[in-house]
Each structure stands twice: as C-alpha cells, then as structure tokens.
Amino acid sequence: MTPANDDRLLATRAARGDSQAFAELVHRHQQAIFNVAYRLLGNVQDAEDAVQETFLRVYRFFGRFDVNRPFAPWVKRIAVNVCLNRMTNRPAPRSLDADDAPPAPDPSPGPEVHTIQRDLGRRVWDEILALPPRYRAVIELRHFQGLSYAEIAEALNLPLNTVKSDLFRARKLLATRLRDLRENR
C-alpha cells in the first residue's frame, strides 16, 4: 500500500472521529509541515507553534476535506496560510538562529566540500529568510512543494500574473545575492 493510500485511509477514519487515525496523520506529516513553517518563519519555536496551529485547523476543518484528494498538499496549504498570517504580523529574522544550523551534509566528500556545502546551505537559508514574506511563500510553494503557477495562485488567492511576477522577482533577488557564491565555486 502506498503512503498516499495510507493517508487516504487514515483521513477517512479521522474524518469519522477516530482520534488515533488523526494522531497518526500528525505523526507522519509533522516533519514536512515543520520544514514548511521553518522556511517561512526562520525560527524553531515559531515553526513549532505554526505546526500546532496548522493541525488544529486541520482538525477543525476536517469536515470540508475531500478524503479522495491527497492529504499532504492540503495540510501544507493550511501551513502556508498559517505562516503567512504570522509573517504579516512580524518580520522574519535576517538569519538563522545560532541553534538552528542546517543538518550536517553527506560525510562521504572531503572536509572542504563539507565546509562549502554547509556554507552554501546556511547561506541559502539566510537569503531565503531575507526575502519579503510573499516572495518567500512563492519560493516555498514552487521549489519545495512543487506546485504549478495556477496551484500557487489558488493557494495564495492571488492572480496568476502576480504569482509569476513575485516568483520571478524572488528568483532574481536570490540570483543577485548568491552570485558571489556562484563565482567562488
């Protein structure tokens, strides 16, 4: 049985009031939702709070969810909206917290590669977090969740051309800010 089918069975049971099924869904998807929240908010505590709020909303609005549709994209969309609401109330930090370093890269390359990859990873994180909230949201939905332009427009309730414009400008900003990294490779 594929994970998607598992999710559908669990979602069907959870929609009927099975709290064990709902707990299992939370356990399976909390990691992915945490990363969505962290990329948008840049802070572990805020991201954990956003994860909790996301699943509370999922629980509250489970009656509106069509169990025949994939569960993960729906939860991620709710997570993005939760995070966007938080972001409009508070600017995201300029860089990662000291305790929030990205995980260690693959140990097989040499130490120089470790450093470069760690620096690149951290630098990309920093530049993502430095983007304006709406640019961060479109980068998240396009590059990390694989949504199409139309799906992003629906998720963010924005016109299609606005989504494209935001996405292309966000990429251009990142390209400008990461140019020195690219030139030093």
Add this chain to the structure above:
Amino acid sequence: MNHLSDFTINEYLDDALDAPARRAAETHLAACPACRARLDDLRFVFVSLERVADLRLHRDLTPAIMANLPRKAGLRFRQRALAAQGGVALGFALWLGAFLAALRPPTLPALPLPDLPTLQLPALLPLFPLDLFTSPLPNVLTFHIPDLPTLPLPTLPAFHPLPLLTAILASFALWLIGNRILLRTLPERR
C-alpha cells in the same frame, strides 16, 4: 538583438512554455551569451534551492497537538443544548396541541325571539265636533305583529387536534433535521 524577457527565461526553466515558444527560446539562447548568462544565474538558484536540506524536528509534537484539540465536553455541551432545545420545542408543541384540543367552543342554545305584545293604538279623535261624517274606522286600531319563527344559532363542528399535532410534530422533525442532529456524524473529540 532582442533579448529574452525574464518571464520567458523563468518559464523556460519551469518547463511552462509551449513547444513553439520553447524552440524559439532555445534558438535564441544558442546565439545570445547575455541571455545564457541570465539563464545560468537562475539555474544556480534552482540548484541551490534543491540542495537545501530539511531540518529534523527535535521532538515529536504529536502529544502536544492531541492534548490541545477541542475537548469532548464542548461537544457534549452542544449536544445537550440542542437536545434541551428540542425537548422544549416538543413539549411546547404537545402542550399547544392539547390546549387547542380542549378549546371546543360551546354549542349555544337556540334563542327564540320573544312574542311582541299586541299594540293598540288610540283612535284618532274626530276633527270636527259634529258627526258630519260617520267614521267608518273603528275606534280602536289593533295591530298584531306576526310571530316570527325560532332561529337556532348554528353549532361549530367538533375540533379534532390530531391533524394539528401531526403538523406540529412534522415541523419539529424538520427542525431536528435542519440542525443536522439526525444526519450529521460529529467527530469524536477528546
């Protein structure tokens, strides 16, 4: 030479161009170093974003999330409130039906009209003292008002409460359905 727009280069990388537009873009990129450089800049962004590693959660948030879900007491309270409303509505409907059933209007007795007495009017005095004319009229005029028949008041038909009670109970059932008590499966809550 006209360069490719930012939109075109981005849509090219997103594989969002139709076949003719894609071919045109590739033809231009093959001949334009400036647009190739812009394309490479964007490609680097794509690759960098792909390589951003996910963070691991330090702790399992499931217990905290499940503990903060809305309690069953809230649900029970809502069910009790709805049941109380339904009970009050049913009780009132039954009382109203019984009250209306007891309100049979009395049958009023027939009211005969009274016999009016014979009216005797005094005779008119002769206008002249001399009996120049012999009054053919009698001295006394007697009028008799005919007896009118007795008119009984109509009686109203007997009132049956059953149709009214049925209508009230049907309305109550529709109210329950409207509140989705009968048809909605409410999720179990902790």
